[in-house]
Every structure is written in structure tokens, then in C-alpha cells.
Amino acid sequence: MKNCLLPLFMIMSLVATSTARADDDRTNRIVFGYGQYGFYKSTDESRHSFHLEARMAEIPVWKFHPWVGVEYNEAGSNAAYAGLETDMDINENWVVTLQAGAGYFNDGKHNRNRDYYPPEGFKIRTQAEIGYKFENGYQLSFGASHSSNAGTKFPNPGGNMLSINAHVPIGNISGD
Numbered sequence: 001m002k003n004c005l006l007p008l009f010m011i012m013s014l015v016a017t018s019t020a021r022a023d024d025d026r027t028n029r030i031v032f033g034y035g036q037y038g039f040y041k042s043t044d045e046s047r048h049s050f051h052l053e054a055r056m057a058e059i060p061v062w063k064f065h066p067w068v069g070v071e072y073n074e075a076g077s078n079a080a081y082a083g084l085e086t087d088m089d090i091n092e093n094w095v096v097t098l099q100a101g102a103g104y105f106n107d108g109k110h111n112r113n114r115d116y117y118p119p120e121g122f123k124i125r126t127q128a129e130i131g132y133k134f135e136n137g138y139q140l141s142f143g144a145s146h147s148s149n150a151g152t153k154f155p156n157p158g159g160n161m162l163s164i165n166a167h168v169p170i171g172n173i174s175g176d
Contacts, residue, residue, distance in 0.1 A: 026057030026065065026087065027137055028170040035143075035163030037073050049073040049161055055085065067099065076108030079147070081125050093134075097141065099127040105147065124150045129165065139167035 031053040038047060053069030064084035071079045083101020090096060105123040124147065131141030143165055148158030 028057050029055050029137075029139070029167045030170060031055060031069075031165050031167050033143070033163045033165040035145075035161040037159055037161045039162050040160065047073040047075045047077075049163070051163070055167075067101065069101075077106065078108070079103055079105040079123060079125075081123070083125070093132055095131050095133055095139070095141075097127075097129040097131060097143075099125070099129075099145075101125050122149055122152060123147045131165070131167065137169040137171075141165045141167065 031051075033049075033051040033053070035049045035051070036047075037049040049071060050073070051069055051071040053067050055065065055067045057065055059066055061084060064086050066082065067085050068082045069080070071081070081101040081103030083099060083103075085097055085099040088096045088098070102122065102124055105120060107120050125145060126147075127143050127145035129141040129143035131139045133139045141164070143161075143163045145161045145163065146158060147161075149156050
């Protein structure tokens with residue numbers, strides 16, 4: 001139950017927000033991220049992590065927008081997730097983004113006996129970011145995320161990651 005409190009709090013925050021960005025201010029974007037998974041652990045246990053996400057503005061679900069992503073870390077673990085997110089503007093340039101999603105985590109063949117990696121299977125992932133929006137549509141953000149199986153099976157050690165993320169508007173990639 002304790003492991004469900006953070007995701008529950010984030011979902012409640014998403015629903016309760018009334019300052020979500022107007023749909024015409026969002027753009028479809030690709031997010032490239034680098035993070036430190038297990039940053040609170042010893043250097044032998046923490047891992048570099050890379051992720052790629054597509055965040056879609058043109059498919060609003062009330063104040064939320066869908067995202068899909070993949071993640072890989074240097075120990076051979078990988079994950080695929082999908083979920084919803086919302087942006088809350090602090091001012092013209094600063095934004096807080098809250099995400100919640102579900103997906104599949106594969107811990108890699110050589111990680112099975114390490115207790116600091118969650119077991120393979122179903123995962124819930126939540127993330128909070130604070131970002132700076134540039135005039136050209138790019139955004140740079142810092143995020144903190146947590147993923148675990150939400151107590152659906154044991155053990156459930158979960159994992160935390162700090163990341164830096166570069167948001168690139170899809171129009172800037174495709175030339176539109």
C-alpha cells in the first residue's frame with residue numbers, strides 16, 4: 001500500500017490541476033533523456049539510463065496528453081511505457097510536467113540476482129519534471145521518476161531515477 005501513495009498523489013494532482021497549458025500552446029515533441037537510475041545507491045549499484053519518448057499534443061484527453069517511451073540502462077535493462085501527462089505553466093517560460101504510465105520492464109539476463117532492480121514484468125512509472133521553454137519551441141527539463149510493480153507481485157523494490165531531458169518539437173525534426 002505504501003508503494004502506491006506516490007502514484008496516487010501524482011494522479012490526484014493531475015486531476016486536480018486547473019492551470020494545465022492550453023492545447024494550442026503544446027506541440028508534438030520527441031524527448032531525449034539521460035538519467036541516473038538508482039542515484040541514491042552506491043556507485044556499484046547506480047546505472048546510467050537513456051530514454052526516448054514521443055509526447056503527443058494533438059490527441060488531448062481532457063487536460064492530459066498521451067506519451068509513449070522506451071528506456072535502456074547500461075546494465076542491459078530496458079522498458080517500454082505509455083501513459084498520460086499534463087503540463088502546468090508556472091509562467092511564460094517555466095513549466096511543470098506530471099506523468100503517469102504503465103508498461104513492461106525487462107531486467108536483463110545478468111541482473112536477476114540483484115535486489116536493487118525490480119523484477120521483470122508489469123510496471124507503473126510516475127515522473128515529475130520542471131522545464132524551461134525556449135522561444136523556438138525547444139524545452140530543457142530536469143525530472144525525477146519512480147517505477148515499480150505497485151505491489152502487484154513481490155519483491156517490489158522499485159527504482160528511482162533523476163534525469164535531464166531535451167524536448168524537440170517534431171516539426172523541427174521533420175522540417176515542417
